Amino acid sequence: MQDLSALNGKNIQFFFSDIDDTMTTDGMLEADAYEALWKLQEAGIEVIPITGRPAGWCEMIARMWPVKAVIGENGALSFSYDRENKKMKRIYFQSDSEMKQNQDNIMKIAEEVLQQFPGTALASDQFCRLLDVAVDFCEDVDDLGKETANQIAKHFQEKNAVAKVSSIHVNAWFGDHDKLKMCKHYLKEEYDLKLDEIQDQLVFSGDSPNDEALFGAFENSVGVANVNEFKDQLKSPPKFICKQYSGKGFVELANQILKQKAK
Numbered sequence: 001m002q003d004l005s006a007l008n009g010k011n012i013q014f015f016f017s018d019i020d021d022t023m024t025t026d027g028m029l030e031a032d033a034y035e036a037l038w039k040l041q042e043a044g045i046e047v048i049p050i051t052g053r054p055a056g057w058c059e060m061i062a063r064m065w066p067v068k069a070v071i072g073e074n075g076a077l078s079f080s081y082d083r084e085n086k087k088m089k090r091i092y093f094q095s096d097s098e099m100k101q102n103q104d105n106i107m108k109i110a111e112e113v114l115q116q117f118p119g120t121a122l123a124s125d126q127f128c129r130l131l132d133v134a135v136d137f138c139e140d141v142d143d144l145g146k147e148t149a150n151q152i153a154k155h156f157q158e159k160n161a162v163a164k165v166s167s168i169h170v171n172a173w174f175g176d177h178d179k180l181k182m183c184k185h186y187l188k189e190e191y192d193l194k195l196d197e198i199q200d201q202l203v204f205s206g207d208s209p210n211d212e213a214l215f216g217a218f219e220n221s222v223g224v225a226n227v228n229e230f231k232d233q234l235k236s237p238p239k240f241i242c243k244q245y246s247g248k249g250f251v252e253l254a255n256q257i258l259k260q261k262a263k
Helices: 031-042 055-064 096-116 145-158 179-191 209-217 225-230 246-262
Strands: 014-017 046-049 070-072 077-082 087-092 133-136 162-165 169-173 202-206 221-223
Touching: 014 246, 031 046, 031 246, 046 070, 055 070, 055 077, 055 087, 070 179, 077 179, 087 179, 096 133, 096 145, 096 169, 145 162, 145 169, 162 209, 179 209, 202 209, 202 246, 209 221, 221 225, 225 246
Parallel strands: 014 046, 014 202, 202 221
Antiparallel strands: 070 077, 077 087, 133 169, 162 169
């Protein structure tokens, strides 16, 4: 991983970013990170958060944050709000019937997980998820550690589900979607652009193994400093690394890009 100072952000037009422990710090979107979102928007850079957080959160983020769109539930959906026409555009990777069946099936496995791994709980935001399940291993429960999180993910995977470990949850679902696929779909659907053809216009920031596909796909992939906690697990680490952790790292990246574009 190269130092962030080596990143050339002069041509950046699309800023994709994870939220938890990338934009946020200790569960909070601090003032400087929120200010950075506004500065990026004012500079004409389109910010698209990519998160494991649920559809209900995405509705609020797309409507109230200074972002162009938001990709949620690890790529299951994207929401964007047309402020001029007061209309929310929602794109889903699966049909309504597929989502319902897959949600029912993944919840059955989640019940097994809660029994087999004492101390875990469904994430507090599970009630507003449409497709996946999030098992909390440290957000609102005592920290059970990364090894337990990996064991939980393995349990889902042994049931033929997809499972990814974030900094706070194990997210699991049925379907072949992921953050990267929805990112590509969004660029094609909204702009008729292909990710591989506009690499110098893109940046992605993240912090954990569930960002790995994006770290590998983006030439300008950036890890906030806390990604080092997972460096031994990442086959495709970010190309660049911030000096600062979590939201401070996000601000560090945003400021570098804004400074380079202002020259």
